[in-house]
Amino acid sequence: MIENNIQVKLDKFDGPLGLLLHLIQREEVDIKDLDINQITQQYLDYLKKLQDVNFDVAGEYLYMAASLLFIKSQTVTQEEDQKIKIEEGDLEITTKAQLIEKLEELQKFQKLGEKLWTLPRRDEDIFVKPKIDRKAIQNSILTPMSLDSLTEVMVDFLRREKRKYTVVKRDRLSIKEKLTELKNRLEVGAKTTLTQLLNTQENRDEIVITFISLLELARLNKLDVFQNEHDGDIYVEVINSLDSFDVETADGFDPEDEKEEITDEDIVGSAPETAPQ
Structure with a gap:
């Protein structure tokens, strides 16, 4: 798995999984009704627009693209010997169910964050005079x-x-x-x-x-x-x-x-x- 120390944060998403969730929310569809073929194509199209990002960060997005293509390959063929062979541990997400689980988890945290942001924050409008020696x-x-x-x-x-x-x-x-x-x-x-x-x-x-x-x-x-x-x-x-x-x-x-x-x-x-x- 590719390790990344740098993260890209755009206006509507943070990281490759956030991009996927953004694309799904833009289509106004439920995560459980995810069309893997459509979302994979939209994701790849979006990657073409990310030409100026750091290479290490781009690698993280490409890693997610590889996962999507692997999941898509499983949906277009039913024969075991025609599946793409990968070594165990190469990809973190290898099934549509795993992808949906990750997206639902991210969505839950997004909603929680939005809720916390609307709560009153203690001492938000209080300015304390600095200590003077x-x-x-x-x-x-x-x-x-x-x-x-x-x-x-x-x-x-x-x-x-x-x-x-x-x-x-x-x-x-x-x-x-x-x-x-x-x-x-x-x-x-x-x-x-x-x-x-x-x-x-x-x-x-x-x-x-x-x-x-x-x-x-x-x-x-x-x-x-x-x-x-x-x-x-x-x-x-x-x-x-x-x-x-x-x-x-x-x-x-x-x-x-x-x-x-x-x-x-x-x-x-x-x-x-x-x-x-």
Whole structure:
């Protein structure tokens, strides 16, 4: 049997069997009343019109023509020794009954397809908005902040606060303690805003200590600080794991800051010399 990887699809039929069904339907006759002589001649006439198709595809149509001629030969002679001799398996369809069965099967699937096509299709008229990678867009517009800009934001944040704060002393909170807290709290890839981090602090001095601790982590390339527009949210993202970070190695601040009260004016002096880039 000829194997075909290419199929010809015309307006009214698909493949050689579809062509046969089309010719029968055009004559408006029942498949069971098929005139093998007439349909064979019509089929061969139609093949003459298919001159520009691919050779492999044409072979499929010629294969069906051979089957029709074989079936026709069986109808015009009654003597066994006058039948055309073929090897078993050369032709898939060798009798009129087999041909009718194939045509009826194809017709059934055609009608089923037409029925399915008329049924309402789910979400046919619904257009879904494509998913947007907001994180990728956000990362593409965020730009590193300079130390001066970051410090100005911090001072402005403190000035907007209305609450009264107490003095921070060593026995209450230290920068290294705050670093330890941030180490346990922040995860690699986590992104949050500076405002969210500072708003969770209980008093003014804790806000300042948190700010200095974040600057120290930025100096050590543990996190990045970004902003997408002037006066917009400032984002803090951990870029290197803090699991192995030893807070005792942090030395980007003056240890004396942990013993004295910290004021707005001390913020600039307490910050690391290297700005986060």
